[in-house]
Amino acid sequence: MPQTDDDMDAVAVRTWCSLALEALGREREAIDAINVYPVADGDTGTNLYLTVESAAQAVEAVFAAHETGVTTPVAADVVRAMAHGALIGARGNSGTILAQLLRGMAEVLAVGHDADHLRRALAVAAEAARQAVAHPVEGTVLTVATVAAEAAARTGHDAGTAAVARAAYEGARTALAATPGQLAVLGRAGVVDAGGRGLVTVLAALVEAVCGQAPERTHVAVPALPVPDDCVADEAEGGPAFEVIYLLEATDEAVDRLRTRLDRLGDSLVVVGGDGLWNVHVHVDDAGAAVEAGVEAGRPYRIRITHFGADRVHPHTEPVQRAVVVVVPGDGLRGLCKEAGATTVLARPGEPPASGELVDAIRRAHAREVVLLPNDAELRHTAAAAAEQARAEGVRVALIPTRAAVQGIAALAVHEPDRSFDEDVVAMTAAAGATRYAELAVAERQSWTMAGICQAGDILGLIDGDVAVIGEDVPQTARDVLDRMLAAGGELVTLILGEDVPDSLAHALEQHVREGYLAVDTVVYRGGHQSAPLLIGVE
Structure with missing residues (x-):
């Protein structure tokens, strides 16, 4: 639905997120295919998609909270949710920078959502993204964001949000076409910057959200020009072996120290966020040291470590x-x-x-x-x-x-x-x-179940998704669950133990099955860090 020429309200932000996610879904394979910087691992389009998917889910959660009431979300709540969702779901170098761009825009759009605020939002976003990157490089998404903001700033004071959005989009397209002449690795590969192309896609969705009509999407041609001698050297070949990403709860001062330490450990360092919550991205050879640095700075979680050697794209591999x-x-x-x-x-x-x-x-x-x-x-x-x-x-x-x-x-x-x-x-x-399944869980509060009333701390035995047993300890509850499941017959019991469950429990349950059900075999696996202490299958 088109917005008025001076209005970018909560519905427009929601529409923008939805359209951006849809567009990145269509284009992410093409964006992945041109991903050669900073690491040629073919995941920029996917990372941008996952980042925007998280932002869109956060926005939808805000609207869902108002579905049963008479109120509607306000723009400030929606743009903050968009930025927070992008922050916690940011993936890769490109997704982390996009999260900071959205956060910068949200800071301004939460205050007002007319054309003037949109101009300032784009400028704040571009500057915030540059500050988040340890060593900014021209010819990347940072350049595209800066030129987009500059183009928006040149619109007249009588221009509405639609005109500002269009100007930013056109500026971004122009900047994207110039990236192969600014970054040597792009020029040699004959492609534009993948992250920049993703930002152009996001800005095209913004135009459609505020205008009600998508801008004309023509192919961005790569100029057939020699790479200038002063063009930035190729930094994509070789490099660190691991990508490390985690969310971090820490103070501003601790994050400043963390930036310094991670900058010494590796490259492609991007730290985005604020107000106590940060998303940290870095490429390193020593992944453990990067995580330890986060532990010293605060509380890291949702830690993701990717080995580039294992995950880089091999386009000529036969499927x-x-x-x-x-x-x-x-x-x-x-x-x-x-x-x-x-x-x-x-x-x-x-x-x-x-x-x-x-x-x-x-x-x-x-x-x-x-x-x-x-x-x-x-x-x-x-x-x-x-x-x-x-x-x-x-x-x-x-x-x-x-x-x-x-x-x-x-x-x-x-x-x-x-x-x-x-x-x-x-x-x-x-x-x-043919496999019945069960799991053990700990009751968090008093509640009604299919097996009766449970109290907080009780051990629950769920069979095929429903509470069938309420017990006081894990071993006895597990035996009761097994007896119920094997009463209907079975040939093989599978036990999957959680990280903190002792081997003695597995031995006791194996003995219970062996003594009570002579024709039934048991296999045991270690599941690692999983939500349930014990998973059970009966075939």
């Missing part, structure tokens, strides 16, 4: 015929599934993967046919969206609606890539469907 992509709740199962040949996506406690992460995993599998195992009932819609996106890109995807990790393990155990795709999917689906 395999079939692959399995599986969501796993802990590092232990991740290793197990990788050994079985699967591509994994780690679901951290309280942090389910977004659809973009699943699509990225499908791409990393580099296969013509993919079987997707979400292993969580709550991920069914997310997995379905990812499968649909991958199908649109030409991959044949079968989604098996596994609701727990033990069902995924059962499906993976019968996977045979040499048989036909349909036969393989049927066999894997049958194995998953």
